[in-house]
Amino acid sequence: MLIEIQNLESAVLEGDVQSPFYQIMMLENCSEFSVDFTSYISPSYSLVFLSPYQHFQWQGKGASLIKKLEFHGDFYCIEYHKKEVACNGLLFNNIYLEPFVTVSKMLFDEISLIFDKINDEQSLKNSFSESVLKAYLQLILALCSKAKSSQIGQQMICQDELTVGLKFQNxxxxxxxxxxxxxxxxxxxxxxxxxxxxxxxxxxxxxxxxLIQDRVVLEAKKMLHLTYLSIKEIAAKLQFEDEFYFSRYFKKNVGISPSGFRDRVGISIVAK
Known part of the structure; x- marks a missing residue:
């Protein structure tokens, strides 16, 4: 399975969810959840974006997950398509931003229809078009990236000087x-x-x-996915004492070993 749509309006939402796929979740109502053990409250008409092997857990009882899309990096490489859709570091793989974007009801409904079109195209089985599926996915990412960029721009306008948080980030x-x-x-x-x-x-x-821990883990994930470096070489670049300490650190925070992560997520087509 390289891309899949799930309709989950009647699903029971519980447990700690991890996946080797990129995930997009549509939340119709205000919802409480945690991503990598940090709690969030998303307003109505929000979409959550998760990278492979992020920890996700529902909290509270108000969640209304209506649809979920999963895709593998082999199907759509967000790094390879960064010129067309700037979603990497905006929707995915940014430890400083909230892992969701809130949109208007009109846009939420429009994206929901695109989810349905992906589902319809897949139902054609042997005659479905992979290029059509990628085009639909790219449209979803482009619409959400635009909304996220607009929200960040509004937040920056309200800040007339660098905060402690932004200075620390730099x-x-x-x-x-x-x-x-x-x-x-x-x-x-x-x-x-x-x-x-x-x-x-x-x-x-x-x-x-x-944040320090998240930044180190994010860099480790990038190296595992975007390079052919060995585990030992990655450990050295991240300045760990040895590859065994790095492997223990990675597994403790991600829930899977570095080699297991690379096997299941794969090495990107842009790897050097």
């Missing part, structure tokens, strides 16, 4: 390979450790330690 992107201590970043921003942690948690929704 520092983390520069130093996460070398500096994995919260104390380093607090010191760089001339803040007491407790003050720094509270400000980051309030502004970004995650603790500094969680």
């Amino acid at each position: 520092l983390l992107e520069s130093y996460f390979l070398k500096e994995k201590s919260v104390h380093f970043y607090a010191q760089e921003l001339a803040l007491a450790l407790d003050t720094f942690s509270k400000r980051v948690k309030k502004e970004l929704g995650k603790s500094p330690s969680q």
